[in-house]
Amino acid sequence: MAPRPLNETQIGEVLGGLPGWSFGEDRLVRQYRLDGHLEAVALLVHIATLQERLDHHADLTVTYDSLGVSVNTHSVGGKVTELDTQLATRIEEIAAGHGAR
Numbered sequence: 001m002a003p004r005p006l007n008e009t010q011i012g013e014v015l016g017g018l019p020g021w022s023f024g025e026d027r028l029v030r031q032y033r034l035d036g037h038l039e040a041v042a043l044l045v046h047i048a049t050l051q052e053r054l055d056h057h058a059d060l061t062v063t064y065d066s067l068g069v070s071v072n073t074h075s076v077g078g079k080v081t082e083l084d085t086q087l088a089t090r091i092e093e094i095a096a097g098h099g100a101r
């Protein structure tokens with residue numbers, strides 16, 4: 001069954017438990033800072049591996065020692081769904097293990 005888009009109240013509740021994440025332009029976004037470039041790339045690869053397993057993919061952008069994450073659900077026309085909040089929650093756990101801030 002197709003995931004249902006979340007409303008702003010629902011998104012706000014989830015973001016309360018996801019410090020550093022924000023909502024804008026129908027996306028959940030987070031910018032992580034790492035200790036260096038290879039650390040940023042290592043986090044990207046770890047997240048990409050998770051995304052393949054979940055079959056849900058955020059846009060990941062490495063800029064030297066930073067990793068940008070931006071996600072919504074394409075299959076509902078680019079809205080935030082539970083698939084995005086679940087992925088963001090898992091990414092947050094992984095990022096903590098990489099010392100991302």
Ligand SMILES: C[C@H](O)[C@H](O)[C@H]1CNC2=NC(N)=NC(=O)C2=N1
Pocket residue numbers: 055056057058071072073074075076
């Ligand atoms: C065929 C495959 O399951 C779909 O294209 C998946 C892949 N990853 C995805 N990622 C995101 N962010 N949204 C989707 O709708 C989506 N769909």
